Amino acid sequence: MLWDVDADGGIGWITLHRPEVRNALNAEMLDALQSALKEAQAREDIRTVVLRGEGSAFCAGGDLKEIQTLGPFGVRRLLNEKIRPLLRSLMLLDKPVIAALNGPVAGAGIGLALACDVVLAAKEATLITAFGKVGAMPDAAMIYFLVQHIGLKQAMELILRGEPLSAEAAHALGLYTRVVEREALEALTLEWARDLARGPTLAYAMAKRAARDAVRLPFDAFMDLESASQALLHFSADHQEGIAAFLAKRPPQFQGK
Missing domain, CATH: 3.90.226.10 (2-enoyl-CoA Hydratase; Chain A, domain 1)
Incomplete structure (x- = not known):
């Protein structure tokens, strides 16, 4: 290898x-x-x-x-x-x-x-x-x-x-x-x-886990996972950068954090 x-x-x-x-x-x-x-x-x-x-x-x-x-x-x-x-x-x-x-x-x-x-x-x-x-x-x-x-x-x-x-x-x-x-x-x-x-690595990680769990979790358990993950992401550096870039009409520069 x-x-x-x-x-x-x-x-x-x-x-x-x-x-x-x-x-x-x-x-x-x-x-x-x-x-x-x-x-x-x-x-x-x-x-x-x-x-x-x-x-x-x-x-x-x-x-x-x-x-x-x-x-x-x-x-x-x-x-x-x-x-x-x-x-x-x-x-x-x-x-x-x-x-x-x-x-x-x-x-x-x-x-x-x-x-x-x-x-x-x-x-x-x-x-x-x-x-x-x-x-x-x-x-x-x-x-x-x-x-x-x-x-x-x-x-x-x-x-x-x-x-x-x-x-x-x-x-x-x-x-x-x-x-x-x-x-x-x-x-x-x-x-x-x-x-x-170049993407938002932390958001990718949480989305990956949610996608894997979606096939085995009941709906409400999945929504608990989704809401907790999204709440955490709203405090991430990449989310703040994404919002700033959107408002400034420029491409975001994500750091994966």
Whole structure:
């Protein structure tokens, strides 16, 4: 895995870097991903994070050669002690997270992508859910994300049949945010990352948490969360700057505070 920070632009770039195995996830890469996200959370100069793949694929899923050496209890520990915390870190990072899918995404890689806030995809970014082809069930929270995003019946079709889903079809279902030609993906990703890094980071963080909680909270509990969050934001430096910029008819200069 490669980790690079554009401090001036406020962007943290995470690159899955095992192109010889289509960026399959092994324990070392999972640990490195978690470490990068922990650093991104702690650093004020990082205002958005981009997760991308090296080579022809975004991620082929888990490294099957390594997984086959673990045994049942080892697989359970892998999912509970590495995959689960990593997905939580992606979902709960107090900054926007963009997945830039340069090519096919399969298996656990789908969980990584769908845990991000925005999914920008090249037309080659086929979504492959074929766990059933190897006698396994989807993991890395893929079932959880699919049911949330597209509903039970659509999710069951992908889970049970395991047919690849084109990038355009994934976009139509609401799994991908945007789909572009592969040569346009880098520019689109940079545009989104720069735009989000200039935004009101604290407001983004609270909106992210509210959006995640909206699917599980009763209405009144959600409104309690919304009202408390909005009240706090009204005392933030970014809100004061936003109001001042609006009244002065100028672009705001947010600091993420």
